[in-house]
Amino acid sequence: MKPKxxxxxxxxxxxxxLPSIGKKSARRMAYHMVMEDHFAAMKIxxxxxxxxxxxxxxxxxxxxxxxxxxxxxADETRDQSLLCLVEHPADIQQIxxxxxxxxxxxxxxxxxxxxxxxxxxxxxEGVEEIIFAFPPSIASDGLILYIEEKxxxxxxxxTKIAQGVPTGVSLENVDMLSLSxxxxxxxxx
Amino acid sequence: MKPKxxxxxxxxxxxxxLPSIGKKSARRMAYHMVMEDHFAAMKIxxxxxxxxxxxxxxxxxxxxxxxxxxxxxADETRDQSLLCLVEHPADIQQIxxxxxxxxxxxxxxxxxxxxxxxxxxxxxEGVEEIIFAFPPSIASDGLILYIEEKxxxxxxxxTKIAQGVPTGVSLENVDMLSLSxxxxxxxxx
Numbered sequence: 507m508k509p510k511x512x513x514x515x516x517x518x519x520x521x522x523x524l525p526s527i528g529k530k531s532a533r534r535m536a537y538h539m540v541m542e543d544h545f546a547a548m549k550i551x552x553x554x555x556x557x558x559x560x561x562x563x564x565x566x567x568x569x570x571x572x573x574x575x576x577x578x579x580a581d582e583t584r585d586q587s588l589l590c591l592v593e594h595p596a597d598i599q600q601i602x603x604x605x606x607x608x609x610x611x612x613x614x615x616x617x618x619x620x621x622x623x624x625x626x627x628x629x630x631e632g633v634e635e636i637i638f639a640f641p642p643s644i645a646s647d648g649l650i651l652y653i654e655e656k657x658x659x660x661x662x663x664x665t666k667i668a669q670g671v672p673t674g675v676s677l678e679n680v681d682m683l684s685l686s687x688x689x690x691x692x693x694x695x
Numbered sequence: 696m697k698p699k700x701x702x703x704x705x706x707x708x709x710x711x712x713l714p715s716i717g718k719k720s721a722r723r724m725a726y727h728m729v730m731e732d733h734f735a736a737m738k739i740x741x742x743x744x745x746x747x748x749x750x751x752x753x754x755x756x757x758x759x760x761x762x763x764x765x766x767x768x769a770d771e772t773r774d775q776s777l778l779c780l781v782e783h784p785a786d787i788q789q790i791x792x793x794x795x796x797x798x799x800x801x802x803x804x805x806x807x808x809x810x811x812x813x814x815x816x817x818x819x820e821g822v823e824e825i826i827f828a829f830p831p832s833i834a835s836d837g838l839i840l841y842i843e844e845k846x847x848x849x850x851x852x853x854t855k856i857a858q859g860v861p862t863g864v865s866l867e868n869v870d871m872l873s874l875s876x877x878x879x880x881x882x883x884x
Contacts, residue, residue, distance in 0.1 A: 510766065511759050513749045517742040523735045524724050535713050537785050539743060540750045541759060546712045547747050553706040554728060554740040560702045561729045570700050570730060577699060596726050678719070 514540055563595065566628070568613030568621075570595040578602070578611060585609040587634040591653065593641070597677045601639060606686040609637070614649070622656055629660055637692055638666040641677055650695060665692040703729055752784070755817070757802030757810075759784040767791070767799060774798040776823040780842065782830070790828060798826070803838070811845055818849055827855040831872070 514536060521532035539547035563569065564576035571577075578584055578598070588609025592598055598611050612628055614620050629636075636657065640646035654664055668691035671680055680688075703725060710721035728736035752758065753765035760766075767773055767787070777798025781787055787800050801817055803809050818825075825846065829835035843853055859877035860869050869877075 511750055511761055513742070513746040513761060514759060517739075517746045520735070520739045520742040523732075523738070525727050526720065526723065531715065533785075534715060536746070538714050540746045541784060543712075544747050546709070547743050549712070550706075550709045551740045551743040551747075553702070553709040554736050557702040557706040557725070557729045558733050558736050558740075561700055570703060572700055572702060595730060596722075678722070 563613075567598075567611045568595060568615075569598045569611060586632055588637065589628060589633040589635070590637040590639050592639050592677075593646075594677075597639060600677050600680070600685065601689070604682050604686040604689060606689040609635075614640075614653070620653070625653075626657070629657060629662070633660075633662065635663040635665060637689075638664070638695070639677070639689075640666070641675060642671060643674060654695065664695045666695050667692050752802075756787075756800045757784060757804075758787050758800060775821055777826065778817060778822040778824070779826040779828050781828050782835075786828060798824075803829075803842070809842070814842075815846070818846060818851070822849075822851065824852040824854060827853070829855070831858050831876070 517536045517540065518529075518532045521527055521535055522529060524532075527535075539550070560572045561570055562572070564571040564579050565574050566579040567576060569576040569578065573580070576598075585608045588607075590601065590607060590609055590611050591614050592601070592611060593614060595613050598613070601607050601611075610628075612625060614625075636653075638646070638650050638653075640649065650664075650666065667685075667688040671677070671684060671688050677685070706725045706729065707718075707721045710716055710724055711718060713721075716724075728739070749761045750759055751761070753760040753768055754763050755768040756765060758765040758767065762769070774797045777796075779790065779796060779798055779800050780803050781790070781800060782803060784802050787802070790796050790800075799817075801814060803814075825842075827835070827839050827842075829838065839853075839855065857880065858873060859880065860866065860873060866874065
């Protein structure tokens with residue numbers, strides 16, 4: 507017979523639903539929270555509730571934001587002629603960390619998730635260069651072609667971040683040097 | 696400039712306080728909860744609050760428990776003459792999972808944390824054998840000697856769990872101490 511401590515087992519199960527958290531990690535995390543550090547535990551619980559309540563998406567670019575406009579879109583000193591297209595909101599934070607980029611962003615999602623109307627609206631606000639910052643893959647190349655096609659009526663330069671970003675690796679796992687190099691050496695598509 | 700989404704960053708920071716959770720894992724977990732699965736997120740928050748509120752320790756053995764007595768202590772069919780001493784409450788669940796043990800437990804903590812009065816109370820309830828289930832180490836050996844000394848006035852058999860080569864691990868991956876112990880304590884086939 508295994509001693510069942512129901513609320514503990516429920517916590518383990520809830521944590522296991524997170525990506526890349528296995529049974530052992532979930533158990534270790536739950537044990538720490540319940541038996542060793544109630545303060546840390548309650549801090550996490552409240553931080554989750556608060557973040558879920560407050561964090562949404564920037565109306566203009568789709569970035570993660572607590573306000574209608576994210577800090578980048580709200581910052582009028584950013585270069586409005588540069589529009590960097592990313593797959594996920596998390597990629598924006600990664601690129602900002604490189605300190606290399608002074609333009610604006612637009613979260614694409616996928617070909618299916620792309621809000622064309624909103625992208626065109628952004629382009630018409632004076633964009634001169636579209637920078638594709640997708641991790642290199644066949645699917646990304648397809649998405650690039652698809653978007654170029656949609657925007658062919660506009661006078662735009664299309665570039666993509668330079669290879670140097672290893673194939674098949676998501677942006678969050680790329681080191682800062684490679685990422686800033688890839689931005690500096692972006693190439694015409 | 697890194698776009699600060701304060702409540703998100705606070706959640707990442709709170710998660711990083713957990714053992715064996717690094718910056719990247721914390722960020723991935725937070726992102727999943729906040730941007731991809733609010734339901735899973737709120738389930739975790741509520742599970743934490745509930746577990747922190749309900750889970751305490753068994754009055755008798757120190758195991759994790761929602762009630763005054765844990766399921767093992769509340770079970771009168773368990774062999775009360777066997778008392779297994781463990782370092783952490785989590786060790787009890789591990790031993791119970793093996794399905795091998797029918798006796799009772801006592802959580803020792805460390806020499807500093809040991810509640811001697813409560814241990815002696817338990818021993819006087821009819822314990823005949825003390826089983827030390829500590830991970831093999833010099834510190835554990837010291838703790839065993841210390842406890843034996845404290846209980847020398849009682850008619851007890853002292854044993855400890857066998858040391859050796861774990862199942863399913865090739866010999867080249869077994870540490871030298873375990874291997875030499877396994878050779879010393881070899882058994883007839």
